Amino acid sequence: MELSGARILLESLVREGVEVIFGFPGGAVIDIYHQIPNYPIKHILVRHEQGAIHAADGYARAKGRTGVCLVTSGPGATNAVTGIATAYMDSIPVVIFTGQVPTALIGNDAFQEVDIVGITRPCTKHNYLVKDVAKLAHTIKEAFFLAASGRPGPVLVDLPKDVMQAVCEYAYPKKISMRSYNPHYEPNPRQVKKVAELIRQAKAPLLYAGGGVISSNAHKELVWLAQNFRIPVTATLMGLGCFPAHDPLWLGMLGMHGTFAANHAISNCDLLLAVGARFDDRVTGKISHFAQKAQIVHIDIDPTSIQKNVPVQVPIVADCRLFLMALKKELEICVSEKTCPPQSDRWIDQIVEWKAKHPRRYTPSDTLIKPQFVIEVMNKLTKGRAIITTEVGQNQMWAAQFYDFAEPRTILTSGGLGTMGYGFPAAIGAQMAFPDKLVIDVAGDGSIQMNIQEMATAVCYGLPVKIVILNNGYLGMVRQWQELFYAKNYCATCLDASPDFVKLAEAYGAAGYRITDPAKVESTLKKAFANGKTTIVDIAIDPEENVYPMVPAGKSLTEMILV
Amino acid sequence: MRHILSVLVENEPGVLSRVSGLFSGRGFNIETLNVAPTLEEGLSIMTITTSGEEAIIEQIIKQLRKLVTVVKVVDLTELKAVERETMLIKIDADGDKRAEILRIVDIFRCKIIDVSPEDLIVECTGDTGKIAALINMLSRYGIKEIARTGTVAMRRGMQ
Numbered sequence: 072m073e074l075s076g077a078r079i080l081l082e083s084l085v086r087e088g089v090e091v092i093f094g095f096p097g098g099a100v101i102d103i104y105h106q107i108p109n110y111p112i113k114h115i116l117v118r119h120e121q122g123a124i125h126a127a128d129g130y131a132r133a134k135g136r137t138g139v140c141l142v143t144s145g146p147g148a149t150n151a152v153t154g155i156a157t158a159y160m161d162s163i164p165v166v167i168f169t170g171q172v173p174t175a176l177i178g179n180d181a182f183q184e185v186d187i188v189g190i191t192r193p194c195t196k197h198n199y200l201v202k203d204v205a206k207l208a209h210t211i212k213e214a215f216f217l218a219a220s221g222r223p224g225p226v227l228v229d230l231p232k233d234v235m236q237a238v239c240e241y242a243y244p245k246k247i248s249m250r251s252y253n254p255h256y257e258p259n260p261r262q263v264k265k266v267a268e269l270i271r272q273a274k275a276p277l278l279y280a281g282g283g284v285i286s287s288n289a290h291k292e293l294v295w296l297a298q299n300f301r302i303p304v305t306a307t308l309m310g311l312g313c314f315p316a317h318d319p320l321w322l323g324m325l326g327m328h329g330t331f332a333a334n335h336a337i338s339n340c341d342l343l344l345a346v347g348a349r350f351d352d353r354v355t356g357k358i359s360h361f362a363q364k365a366q367i368v369h370i371d372i373d374p375t376s377i378q379k380n381v382p383v384q385v386p387i388v389a390d391c392r393l394f395l396m397a398l399k400k401e402l403e404i405c406v407s408e409k410t411c412p413p414q415s416d417r418w419i420d421q422i423v424e425w426k427a428k429h430p431r432r433y434t435p436s437d438t439l440i441k442p443q444f445v446i447e448v449m450n451k452l453t454k455g456r457a458i459i460t461t462e463v464g465q466n467q468m469w470a471a472q473f474y475d476f477a478e479p480r481t482i483l484t485s486g487g488l489g490t491m492g493y494g495f496p497a498a499i500g501a502q503m504a505f506p507d508k509l510v511i512d513v514a515g516d517g518s519i520q521m522n523i524q525e526m527a528t529a530v531c532y533g534l535p536v537k538i539v540i541l542n543n544g545y546l547g548m549v550r551q552w553q554e555l556f557y558a559k560n561y562c563a564t565c566l567d568a569s570p571d572f573v574k575l576a577e578a579y580g581a582a583g584y585r586i587t588d589p590a591k592v593e594s595t596l597k598k599a600f601a602n603g604k605t606t607i608v609d610i611a612i613d614p615e616e617n618v619y620p621m622v623p624a625g626k627s628l629t630e631m632i633l634v
Numbered sequence: 635m636r637h638i639l640s641v642l643v644e645n646e647p648g649v650l651s652r653v654s655g656l657f658s659g660r661g662f663n664i665e666t667l668n669v670a671p672t673l674e675e676g677l678s679i680m681t682i683t684t685s686g687e688e689a690i691i692e693q694i695i696k697q698l699r700k701l702v703t704v705v706k707v708v709d710l711t712e713l714k715a716v717e718r719e720t721m722l723i724k725i726d727a728d729g730d731k732r733a734e735i736l737r738i739v740d741i742f743r744c745k746i747i748d749v750s751p752e753d754l755i756v757e758c759t760g761d762t763g764k765i766a767a768l769i770n771m772l773s774r775y776g777i778k779e780i781a782r783t784g785t786v787a788m789r790r791g792m793q
Contacts (some may be wrong), residue, residue: 085789157725188648189648189651192648192652192655193649193655193656193659196702197702197703200647200648217702249702250705251643251702251703252702373700374696374699375693375696375697377702378689378692378693379693447643488742
């Protein structure tokens with residue numbers, strides 16, 4: 072069957088099971104758009120390419136499948152770069168198709184030409200420029216294979232216009248093998264035995280779970296291990312949802328804005344099981360003081376993560392789920408025969424004591440709306456089962472701290488890159504993945520304005536995404552740092568002249584609510600969550616509320632500023 | 635410590651910039667880099683000399699292996715390997731200097747590959763030490779130009 076490049080692309084997307092693509096057209100990709108109506112693929116037209124890539128990313132995180140984004144050459148491609156870097160830092164499988172000027176013009180500084188393969192080399196897992204239509208199908212297959220296998224990540228495919236017009240015989244490869252790419256999934260059995268033995272001997276074990284648990288779908292195995300061996304669990308921002316927050320073994324998030332209990336557990340455990348986490352600086356605090364009393368076991372699919380920031384005693388390169396399954400096999404006998412050495416209560420008692428001494432808290436108020444209170448109300452109304460996306464800054468931390476995530480893939484947040492403007496388009500992607508679920512973007516008045524234009528997208532496709540703006544009139548997290556470490560010099564963090572968000576919502580054809588009275592928070596949110604429409608809820612919060620606890624940058628995890 | 639890495643890569647556009655970009659982006663240091671095709675079509679060999687603490691070298695090797703276009707990375711430093719570099723060096727050689735220079739070139743077992751009334755071009759092959767020694771010896775006569783290939787290295791056969 073002879074097909075044009077554009078049709079080869081779309082035909083291949085159908086075979087990859089792609090149901091939806093997020094995109095924005097332009098001269099270099101018209102040939103592709105010309106064919107889209109002929110294929111069973113839904114195209115979501117965004118209002119800015121950054122929205123397209125974040126939406127594809129949000130779709131991928133919520134659904135656990137590869138997201139797809141299509142943009143034109145030049146500015147279309149460069150506008151997507153922030154979103155590509157966001158997906159790269161958080162290991163999210165996305166395939167990005169960019170238009171390119173015709174091959175004969177490449178390098179000529181043609182209209183809307185940019186070397187996007189060069190630009191995105193350091194922020195993609197891999198990227199391609201397809202110069203020959205005969206290689207197109209194979210390249211697409213490779214791109215999808217690379218994006219989702221091993222440590223997932225974004226893969227970009229640059230498509231010159233003439234390649235989209237050229238015709239060739241189409242055959243989609245069924246399988247793919249690459250001599251230079253063989254991710255290692257199976258754990259080394261000797262290492263697994265060693266970990267089993269360490270767990271049996273540990274007096275104060277701790278699980279430290281990261282995004283790898285979510286991306287490898289290892290949460291059930293993690294819960295089994297924690298519950299059967301009474302191992303307390305803490306998670307990174309990316310790992311939230313991997314362990315039910317109502318379980319007594321749950322410590323909450325660790326790190327810079329982690330809980331007192333989690334950070335003290337890290338500093339006092341004798342065995343630290345790091346599963347799919349990468350010892351990021353926001354997690355470890357002062358590295359020389361991190362988990363000093365512990366033997367560290369580190370499981371990660373990516374060998375470069377291991378021994379990068381922290382020296383570990385037991386390194387294991389493996390898929391987190393396969394590792395935890397192998398470990399379960401190793402430990403099952405002693406669970407069923409009850410021959411495991413009984414763990415003393417001392418460690419658990421200690422954890423309980425820490426939790427009781429400094430639980431998550433804030434100073435409530437009858438007159439000012441506290442942001443933490445808003446998240447608590449959201450938690451109550453949704454029972455921890457909504458999909459929460461966040462922007463970046465204080466709103467992100469309050470959502471992470473005060474929402475009790477019950478399931479994996481329910482918090483979508485830019486953890487690594489910290490991209491303001493991520494949450495709303497990601498919510499659009501998540502709502503496309505789960506049309507019937509409640510999807511809420513927890514935003515600040517600063518970050519929401521970074522991709523507010525996607526209101527039109529949400530309204531256009533009837534997506535009932537909820538945006539809850541914790542409006543303090545500041546770029547709050549930077550202001551908090553200025554307050555604490557820069558002599559209250561609030562330079563450039565005061566947001567004067569923000570729009571009237573209710574009117575803005577209405578102008579877009581969405582619903583808008585404004586809350587200024589703490590007594591109205593619950594009733595208004597309830598109404599907003601049930602109205603079935605794209606909705607902004609603008610909440611005037613205590614303007615100088617801070618995120619606590621906080622470990623100042625460069626300090627050890629136990630040197631926390633508490634409420 | 636100085637390490638010599640032998641990196642087998644897919645010979646395709648952009649592979650050099652993927653490797654060099656990795657070094658610059660992560661703050662690793664490249665001393666020399668040499669690329670040439672192998673006998674197997676589609677594969678090239680890169681020889682990279684770099685230096686750093688063991689943990690850094692371990693990161694460099696892992697990061698190189700992570701690149702999709704890299705097939706294989708071998709740290710030749712840990713193995714018995716021979717290394718060579720070729721240098722062309724143009725020296726000011728007029729008048730009575732010439733005889734002395736020729737004697738040095740002879741002692742270093744190098745070759746004169748170009749002669750003109752003012753200068754000589756010497757071709758020298760050896761390990762880094764020999765190259766440095768020759769430069770040192772010739773510098774007093776006035777070096778006009780130097781071109782070096784960078785190190786290439788190969789694991790020794792079984793003995």
